[in-house]
Amino acid sequence: MGTYDYDLFVIGAGSGGVRAARLAAISGAKVAVAEEHRVGGTCVIRGCVPKKFMVYASEFAHGFETAEAYGWTVGETSFDWPKFLAEKDKEIARLSGLYVRNLQNAGADLIHGKARLVDAHTVEVEGKGRVTAEKVLIATGGTPWMPDIPGVDLAISSNEAFYLPELPRRIVITGGGYIAVEFACIFAGLGVETTLVHRGPNILRGFDDDIRAHLADEMTKRGIRVLLGTNLTSLEKVDGGILSTCDNGHLLEADVVLMALGRIAYVEGLGLDAAGVALDEKGAIVVDQFSRTSVENIWAVGDVTDRINLTPVAIREGAAFAETEFYGRPTSFDHEMVASAVFSQPPIGSVGLSEADARHQVGRVDVYKTSFRPMKYAFAGIDQRCMMKLVVDAGSQKILGCHVVGPDAPEIIQMAAIALKMGVTKQQWDSTCAVHPTLAEELVTMREKVAPAELGAAA
Ligand code: NDP
Numbered sequence: 001m002g003t004y005d006y007d008l009f010v011i012g013a014g015s016g017g018v019r020a021a022r023l024a025a026i027s028g029a030k031v032a033v034a035e036e037h038r039v040g041g042t043c044v045i046r047g048c049v050p051k052k053f054m055v056y057a058s059e060f061a062h063g064f065e066t067a068e069a070y071g072w073t074v075g076e077t078s079f080d081w082p083k084f085l086a087e088k089d090k091e092i093a094r095l096s097g098l099y100v101r102n103l104q105n106a107g108a109d110l111i112h113g114k115a116r117l118v119d120a121h122t123v124e125v126e127g128k129g130r131v132t133a134e135k136v137l138i139a140t141g142g143t144p145w146m147p148d149i150p151g152v153d154l155a156i157s158s159n160e161a162f163y164l165p166e167l168p169r170r171i172v173i174t175g176g177g178y179i180a181v182e183f184a185c186i187f188a189g190l191g192v193e194t195t196l197v198h199r200g201p202n203i204l205r206g207f208d209d210d211i212r213a214h215l216a217d218e219m220t221k222r223g224i225r226v227l228l229g230t231n232l233t234s235l236e237k238v239d240g241g242i243l244s245t246c247d248n249g250h251l252l253e254a255d256v257v258l259m260a261l262g263r264i265a266y267v268e269g270l271g272l273d274a275a276g277v278a279l280d281e282k283g284a285i286v287v288d289q290f291s292r293t294s295v296e297n298i299w300a301v302g303d304v305t306d307r308i309n310l311t312p313v314a315i316r317e318g319a320a321f322a323e324t325e326f327y328g329r330p331t332s333f334d335h336e337m338v339a340s341a342v343f344s345q346p347p348i349g350s351v352g353l354s355e356a357d358a359r360h361q362v363g364r365v366d367v368y369k370t371s372f373r374p375m376k377y378a379f380a381g382i383d384q385r386c387m388m389k390l391v392v393d394a395g396s397q398k399i400l401g402c403h404v405v406g407p408d409a410p411e412i413i414q415m416a417a418i419a420l421k422m423g424v425t426k427q428q429w430d431s432t433c434a435v436h437p438t439l440a441e442e443l444v445t446m447r448e449k450v451a452p453a454e455l456g457a458a459a
Helices: 015-026 041-046 048-069 081-106 178-189 209-221 311-326 355-362 375-380 409-421 426-430 440-444
Strands: 006-011 031-035 109-112 115-119 122-125 129-138 142-144 170-174 193-197 225-227 232-238 241-246 251-254 256-259 263-265 298-300 340-342 348-352 365-372 386-393 399-405
Touching: 006 015, 006 311, 015 031, 015 041, 015 081, 015 129, 015 311, 041 048, 041 081, 048 081, 048 178, 048 375, 081 109, 129 311, 170 178, 170 241, 170 251, 178 193, 178 209, 178 340, 193 251, 209 225, 209 348, 209 355, 209 386, 209 399, 241 256, 340 409, 348 409, 355 365, 355 386, 355 399, 386 426, 386 440, 399 409, 409 440, 426 440
Parallel strands: 006 031, 006 129, 031 109, 129 298, 170 193, 170 256, 193 225
Antiparallel strands: 115 122, 122 129, 142 263, 232 241, 241 251, 340 348, 348 399, 365 386, 386 399
16 A cells, blocks of 8 residues: 555446445545546446436327326327437436536546556556556446447447437337347337347347246237347348348338347456456456456456346445455345346336246246236226236245336336345245235235146246
């Protein structure tokens, strides 16, 4: 100590980096944070937060339809994309400013520019010179992966989807993960003719099969054309827009093509070689349970480590690092039972194991499942159903997975996650009295196991 300019140098001012930097600085450490773009990272600038605003914007169309059934006269509606973008950008600027102030209030130095490791203790920030640090934390997040197909430059990634100069009339989205599904629902809600092209047999691999199938149905009902088992092989500019060719011969014309084929760790130009930081076969930084890399004084948190790529996970990893290194309390984040939500329309909330994974891991499971029309939509005669599913260890009766598709599923799952994290059994779960009339009450009133004959292919 004392021989370095900083106790901690953080590369990347996103969710994980900022949390770690603030906690370290509050402990009295001398901390610097380098950020090459805007402070806030993917989540605040071009991810979760603006995406949620887009979800809110796009849900109104469905709301107008429902309102009429409840007696409202809605009249003619229209959507002003540039106005929405301007409001969205204002709010993002406010949030980014809050992040900057929080860092400054904690006493951390914020340095704008691309940082590169010269060696394990030396960081060079482009145009700002070199500094040394006892400890370095890499929290640079991820970046969209684009396939190497002819015409790919005509396509956009999610980064650009937040800044399209005008709302397209037609969009082709390729991918079947969170981003593809969320944007397909957003654009469809905004009245854009939307086609989702995905290589697999269903969207959202990794989620419970019933939930995946249910959402795909609901998306189709809302007018999204879902093409499964299909790959885009090339894009070309034509008079009317962009022509996408698919491997099964489909030709799709659209104004915008959005590629959402996954994200990769953002390690480019970071000088990890120079410092000796090891990467895995997918290019993510290898870390131990305390987020320490292969170099003793360098740590990494968040998407750049490709563990669970979610904002709250990055925040907890960053906090655990600071607890361990600056408060003398060795802390590792437990990556088990992390709930997640897909902000599709209707949305998904999910925690724990899918039925297939549970069968694989524990063998015998009991499955409880229900699908129904929420009363709000039944009243309005709208054909939208929600689905709920519990996956239970047949031996211990512990609930291993809880999955919901339907209005407010992300809010519901946050509470269910507490119980699952505590190891709740089905009996304890069922002893909870229902809250009526809600959607969530169905979760604590499912008494009939799905009969073995009705269980999915995984059985
Ligand atoms: P995902 O990893 O979720 O999905 C990638 C999709 O692209 C998969 O459907 C995959 O298919 C497909 N794919 C991958 N490679 C190819 C290829 N070569 N050709 C055709 N298809 C391909 O990535 P996203 O980009 O959707 O999101 C990145 C991460 O960001 C997520 O994993 C999530 O952690 C995070 N995120 C979280 C959100 C939330 O919490 N609501 C919202 C948005 C992002 P296959 O399934 O067959 O592999």
